[in-house]
Amino acid sequence: MSVERPEDKELLDGLYHELFRKLFAYAKALLHSDDLAEEAVQDTFKIACEKINKMTGSGNPAGWLVTTLKNVIRDMQKSRQSLYYYMAHTVSFDDIPDIGKPDEENVDMLYHGLASEEDFALLKCIVLKKYSYLEAAQQFGISVEACKKRVQRIKKRLRENFEK
Amino acid sequence: MPGRSNQHPYGLNRNQLEQLSTEELEELLRLDFDAPKNNALSTDDILRILDVIEKRECSDQAENAAEVERAWESFQKDYMPTAGDEDSLHEEDAAGEIPREGGPAVPHRSPRHRIFRTTLIAAIIVLLSLMLAAQAAGINLFKLIGTWTEETFRLTNSMEAVETKEPTSSVNGSTNAVGSDAEIEYTSLSDALEDNGVSSDTIPSWWPDGFSLEELSVSQMQNSPIVFVLYESENRTFSISVHRVISRESDSTIYEKDGNEVIQYRSGDIIHYIMSNINTKQVVWVNDSVIYTISGQLTTKEIKKMIDSIYER
DSSP states (O other): OOOOSHHHHHHHHHHHHHHHHHHHHHHHHHHOOHHHHHHHHHHHHHHHHHTHHHHHHTSOHHHHHHHHHHHHHHHHHHHHHHHHHHHHHHSOGGGOSSTTSOOHHHHHHHTBTTBOHHHHHHHHHHHTSOOOHHHHHHHHTOOHHHHHHHHHHHHHHHHHHHHO | OTTSOSBOTTSOBHHHHHHSOHHHHHHHHHHHHHSSSSOSSOHHHHHHHHHHHHHHHOOOHHHHHHHHHHHHHHIIIIISOOTTOOSOSSSSOOOOOOOOTTSOSOOOOOHHHHHHHHHHHHHHHHHHHHHSSOOOSOOOGGGOEEEEOSSEEEEEOOOOOOOOOOOEEEETTEEEETTSSOOOOOSOHHHHHHHTTOOGGGSOSOOOTTOEEEEEEEEEETTEEEEEEEEEOSSOEEEEEEEEOSSOOOSEEEEEOOSSOOEEEEETTEEEEEEEETTEEEEEEEETTEEEEEEESOOHHHHHHHHHHHHOO
16 A cells, blocks of 8 residues: 555655654664664555554554564564574585584575575575665665565575475 | 653653663663563653664764655655555564554553563663673672662672673573573573573572463573563562673662662571562662562562572572
């Protein structure tokens, strides 16, 4: 759902300009990255667009945004952790001397067949290099939405492979 | 909204927040975020903290405005949903707890949770004060001395260094060094304490009937583990917080209290400071580099009995 009504657009614009720095500071304290923090705030306002009636109906849009941001951050952390988990567990542990730093060459070879070269390069950016989706999208010349969907598709394949 | 009033109904006020460094405020936010549930800070608390941080970090208004404008343009270009977008960006619905309609920005909680939140916030501030003061060789917590006024209780440190051991915890065969970001879920308070280098014999073996374990968490803050447990009965709650200080220095730690007298209760050759704040009781003591706090709707008699149960094993 997009924001259609002028009063909603005005409300969103005002909240964004009033609260962006605060929400960014919150996200940065938790994510320790400017790019990921900004992405969390952008995703929060995207949800606000999608659920603007809920936000305005709450009677406390600023509080609603803080709570939503918290959930977005939890979601980001969980999603990235599970991606890393599927990556690490799809590869033999013998091939990863240090679980915290997977050998990218070995990972490349072992993942062959599960993801195309480009898809896997994208996954590496997100999981190993901790890019935001916007950074990765810009590098690969695609939209943020397309980037997320591609990563979700790769994750689905890894999960299915893991569950075999 | 931030700045609506200077005094927060649960005890956080702007003056206190401004006395904390930005790093301390960020730690407060992280501690709240990591709490499994019943987070101590309301969204108003969080916004008030963020307001203090923002004022410190955004002194250049023009630069700040330009940065927000850049982000806003990026939002409109890269993130804002367009007509026809059906899929959420998220695998799970991130829209969260909605503050009650039309009312102030206070989460809808029962009175006892509200009282408990007061205590927990106070405990967090106390822990932060202890943990985030100047870093140095160490601290002998036996030398922490309690002093108090009408409104505050203060643990003052004599600044003696002490060697401390670095514990590690082992759960399900994997080793988790204290200080890592990993969060382990425990179902037993004894396990949580032992895994974090604290003997389970140092907490009460007795408490009033009718209480059951409601929440148990272990947080890691700058290599110092904090075990937190909440017990609830039908109409009361109390919490036990165990903070194992590994290598810290602290000038002093302030606890909020009301005007009632602080009781120094000696048991097991340790002084336990019993104080009240509104309608909760709190006891604080230090034993072998560990700070223990029990807070809740307990009577002084019950607290003394709980303390005695530690040393009567």
